[in-house]
Amino acid sequence: MAELVLDEAALRERVEQDSLRLFLAHLRGTIVALAVLIAGMVLAWQDYAPLRWRLAWAAGAMGACLAQGWVGWRLERATDFAAAMRRWLPWLHASVLMSSVVWGLVPWMVSQGEAAELPLLLACAFNVTIVFAGAHAPGMPGLVLSLSLPASVLGTLTVASRSGHVLHALACGLLFGLVSLYGWRMQVAIRNTLVARRSAEALGEALRAQQQLVHEAERERALLLERQRLMRDMHDGVGSTLIAMLRLSESGGASAPAMAELLRSAIEDLRLTIDSLEPMEHDLATLLATLRTRVGRRLEAAGLTLEWAVADMPPLPWLEPTQALQVLRLVQEAVTNVIKHARAQTLSVSARPDGDALEVCIADDGCGFDPGAATAGRGLASMRQRAQALGAALCWHGEPGQGTRVSLRLPLRPSASA
Structure with a gap:
């Protein structure tokens, strides 16, 4: 100054x-x-x-x-x-x-x-x-x-x-x-x-x-950080999917269903990025409601019945657009796994306060799986990394033939690790 x-x-x-x-x-x-x-x-x-x-x-x-x-x-x-x-x-x-x-x-x-x-x-x-x-x-x-x-x-x-x-x-x-x-x-x-x-x-x-200059500098810095975040999110989400599509096409092994699935994944990730920018005033229920409108048609097309149980919850002060996008990707990843692998009839999404955290659960009545045998999976590792970046706790409960339950605990206050 x-x-x-x-x-x-x-x-x-x-x-x-x-x-x-x-x-x-x-x-x-x-x-x-x-x-x-x-x-x-x-x-x-x-x-x-x-x-x-x-x-x-x-x-x-x-x-x-x-x-x-x-x-x-x-x-x-x-x-x-x-x-x-x-x-x-x-x-x-x-x-x-x-x-x-x-x-x-x-x-x-x-x-x-x-x-x-x-x-x-x-x-x-x-x-x-x-x-x-x-x-x-x-x-x-x-x-x-x-x-x-x-x-x-x-x-x-x-x-x-x-x-x-x-x-x-x-x-x-x-x-x-x-x-x-x-x-x-x-x-x-x-x-x-x-x-x-x-x-x-x-x-x-x-x-x-001087205060006006500081405000303008802060505004420019905020815009720069938001641009960098969007570029990073686009690179990690849509960009990686498009690269995968390009390599698949160049290798000559691209089938129409595979390309359609990759395109659908890119579009969904782009929609998640846009949804994370919507003003939600740190409200997890509003954030989940935007995801519900996005995945409703996919669930209907897959023959899944959605059970929605989201209670009133206190705001999360740390839930900014960057964190909101990670939460959306986590929940979407869990929903996508149910659609692709669970062979379930019903998908249940619930959210409620639980002590010093908000707990989000995605459960199905499908074929289930053994979490201990699936820890090396790439999708589960990606979900763990996202939860760790949020300072949240992520765990799976499932048995063969008994369905699967994914639990995400989001702390009310940001943790030191996040």
């Missing part, structure tokens, strides 16, 4: 863009509120400053607001926000700085009137409120400093310029400093939170991409 690497510089650039977008969204509503506030303050200062000063201040304040609005408008309309941000962000800082200077002149203008001590302190307190409100606005630490520093310095110097107000100036400077520091720290915390969130989102996207 590829190592996940996050570009810290790109991440912080995205966070800066997000912060600026939040500031611009906040600025649209703030400009209207500031315009109303500026008009109200011009009327409220009529007892403390001449009209020309008030109008000049209002013009500067509105000019700074319009400059911020214009820069924000250019940024929001830009198709490439990152490139526009690098170009217009200095101008936005300049307009915010100009606005802060204009608001910082409020205490100085009020201090020019007579008996203006109380209005001066109220103007400074009002500027502290403006700075505090600006510090809470979504933005960036640099914008908070551009807003707070000029207003704080001008307000503090104005109070300090009045004789006998040194302590007031120190208190005012301390208050401005605390509010500015608070705003800066809060913006840094917001930025770090956004960086952490963006980092988590980027990591989540990378993990999802």
Whole structure:
């Protein structure tokens, strides 16, 4: 799996863009509120400053607001926000700085009137409120400093310029400093939170991409394994039968019944392979039911009566297509032996739970045979090998003239040998 690497510089650039977008969204509503506030303050200062000063201040304040609005408008309309941000962000800082200077002149203008001590302190307190409100606005630490520093310095110097107000100036400077520091720290915390969130989102996207790659790799691997299994099953089943037919034909000893039997065997094995691919949810009863439909006609043609007794059974978690095909071949081999050799009238197939296993029995009422004398047979050896591959137990019970009973015990849990 590829190592996940996050570009810290790109991440912080995205966070800066997000912060600026939040500031611009906040600025649209703030400009209207500031315009109303500026008009109200011009009327409220009529007892403390001449009209020309008030109008000049209002013009500067509105000019700074319009400059911020214009820069924000250019940024929001830009198709490439990152490139526009690098170009217009200095101008936005300049307009915010100009606005802060204009608001910082409020205490100085009020201090020019007579008996203006109380209005001066109220103007400074009002500027502290403006700075505090600006510090809470979504933005960036640099914008908070551009807003707070000029207003704080001008307000503090104005109070300090009045004789006998040194302590007031120190208190005012301390208050401005605390509010500015608070705003800066809060913006840094917001930025770090956004960086952490963006980092988590980027990591989540990378993990999802890696997980998708893993799922695709697992799917490809599963398809490859299934192809290999099908190729192996076709080679061992249909392929071996076709090779036998080819050799028989080339040797010149092929008779029509022998060729028909080999063809029938190849077709049945192909059908078993297809049946093993059907979704059965690890249900042995469903698997056996598919075999019943396949061998029904052969039994009828052979004059055999089928007795079917399959009980409800728990699922076999290990019964995948590969194992299902082995089970089908085992049962089919036992049924084929009955048809070919038993000379029976009735074939009985039963399945039931038996302790920690499921037992499948194929019994007939035919001529029977001696299992001890038939252990060297190729068919029985093949059946033993299949049972061993499944981790199952396979045994025969039969006596001459008493019929034969083949028992297959499939464990509920896969064994270590399987």
